[in-house]
Amino acid sequence: MNSYVNVPVAPAAKDARRTERIKLYGPDAFEGMRRAGALTAACLDGVADLVRPGLPLSEINTFVLDFASAHDAKPATLGYKGYEYACCTSVNHVVCHGFPNEKRLRDGDIVNVDVTLICDGWYGDSSRMYTAGKPKRAAERLIQIAHQAMMRGIEVVRPGARLGDIGHAIESYAQSQRCSVVKDFCGHGIGQVFHDSPNILNFGKANEGLELRKGMIFTVEPMINLGRGDVKVLADDWTAVTRDKSLSAQFEHSIGVTATGFEIFTSSTKGLQTPGVQIISSTE
Ligand code: MF3
Ligand code: CO
Ligand code: CO
Numbered sequence: 017m018n019s020y021v022n023v024p025v026a027p028a029a030k031d032a033r034r035t036e037r038i039k040l041y042g043p044d045a046f047e048g049m050r051r052a053g054a055l056t057a058a059c060l061d062g063v064a065d066l067v068r069p070g071l072p073l074s075e076i077n078t079f080v081l082d083f084a085s086a087h088d089a090k091p092a093t094l095g096y097k098g099y100e101y102a103c104c105t106s107v108n109h110v111v112c113h114g115f116p117n118e119k120r121l122r123d124g125d126i127v128n129v130d131v132t133l134i135c136d137g138w139y140g141d142s143s144r145m146y147t148a149g150k151p152k153r154a155a156e157r158l159i160q161i162a163h164q165a166m167m168r169g170i171e172v173v174r175p176g177a178r179l180g181d182i183g184h185a186i187e188s189y190a191q192s193q194r195c196s197v198v199k200d201f202c203g204h205g206i207g208q209v210f211h212d213s214p215n216i217l218n219f220g221k222a223n224e225g226l227e228l229r230k231g232m233i234f235t236v237e238p239m240i241n242l243g244r245g246d247v248k249v250l251a252d253d254w255t256a257v258t259r260d261k262s263l264s265a266q267f268e269h270s271i272g273v274t275a276t277g278f279e280i281f282t283s284s285t286k287g288l289q290t291p292g293v294q295i296i297s298s299t300e
Contacts, residue, residue: 018036018037018038018214018226019037019038020037020040020229021035021037021038021039022040022042023040023041023042023207023231026041026042026044026045026048026137026207026208027208028137029136029138032137032207032208032209033209034209034211034212034213035212035213036213037213038205038213038226038229039205039207039231039232039233040229041207041231041233041272045138045207045231046233046272046279048135048136048137048138049138049207049270049272049281050279051135051136051138051140052089052133052136052139052281053140053270053280053281053282053283054281054282054285055087055089055135055140056131056132056140056141056142056270056282057140057142057282057283057285058083058285059079059083059084059131060129060142060143060144060282060284060288061285061286061288062079062083063076063079063080063131063144063146064146064288066079067121067127067129067146067147067148068121068148068149069121069122069123069125069148069149070120070121071120071121071148072117072118072119072120072121073105073107073115073116073118073120073127074116074117074118076103076105076116077101080102080103080131081102084102084133087135088135089133089134089135090133090134091103091132091133091134092132092133092134092141093130093132099113099254100115101116102116102131103129103130104116104128104129104130104143105127105128105129105130106127106130106255106256106264106266107119107121107125107126108125108127108263108264109257109258109261109262109264110128110256110257111198111201111247111256111258111264111266112128112201112239112264112266113254113255113256114128114255115254115255121148122148122149123148124147124148124149124150124151124152125147125148125149125151126146126151126158126159126263126265127145127146127147127148128143128144128145128266128267129144129146130142130143130266131143132210137208138207138208139206139207139208139209139210139270140270140281140282141235141237141268141282142268142269142270142282143237143266144267144268144284144288145159145162145163145265145266145267147159154242154263155265158195158240158242158264158265161190161193161195161240161265162239162240162265162266162267163267165190165197165218165238165240165267166186166236166237166238166268166269168185168186168189169185169186169236169238170182170269170271170278171185171278172185173228173271173273173277173278174228174273174274174276174277174278175228175229175230175273175275175276176228177228178222178224178225178226178228179214179216179217179220179224179225179228180220180221180222180223180224180225181222181225182216182217182220182236183216183217183218183219183220183221183225184219184220184222186218186219186236186238187219187220190238190240195240195242196241196243196244196245197218197219197238197239197240197241197245198218198238198239198240198241198245198247198264199217199218199219199245200256201218201239201256202215202216202217202218202237203217203218203234203235203236203238203268204216204234204235205232205234206233206235206270214226214234216234216236216237218237218238218239230275231272231273232272232273233270233271233272234270234271235268235269235271236268236269236271237266237267237268237269238266238267239264239265239266240264240265240266241263241264242262242263242264243258243261243262244258244259246258246259246260247259268282269281269282269283270282
């Protein structure tokens, strides 16, 4: 059974660890997450100025490294379980965990950039989609659907709602748009550790699962495919791709449960959540 533990005063970052008990954080933690989230969002805002056809993905990695060090932060992925980069860059049919290597973006590519910055011990984890040059209409549509799926998942969050409500909101919306959710990856508790309990599944039944309480902090990060939801991981042990090679898109926010709803810690202050992508009306 799940149980909760109050974290009224955050422990020293070095003493933080993943636990099975769900941590309920107080105002100091929310302040720490606000700062870490804002920094991660500012970093993702900066990535928007970079992305163009011909750009080697490694330059996104370099930008994130430089941005982090200029702001006294550390990219959480660097050295995480052997991962060697400051961010993930997942292009077209890559679902997640793509390497920012020497490969260059091409006209029409869509790319998810996933950044987690550690700021004073707090982890701000967020990802967005970017487009290089002119994407196809289907790609633009998928990006809008992935963003909307994340937002629908976030918008049900309030004390008393259940984890199944989040998954149900995401999955039912994706299906209504004839897209699939990837079931092999999920969101996670976050705070002073990168991946904490609980898992935040992107599918589920309304009114089922763990009850949300004020003070919980976690990510919502659905991956949505134009085709089927099946994925495979390449021989590099990281890069996840769609089995049917269909396009995949993802957005991620780190959020906290408040007395009346939710607070998003990783919003763009520049309104760049879906940069360069036109809103496509639902009647099309
Ligand atoms: N940032 C990813 C997440 O949203 C995790 C990436 S782990 C890595 O949870 F090692 F692949 F970078
Ligand atoms: Co995450
Ligand atoms: Co992430």
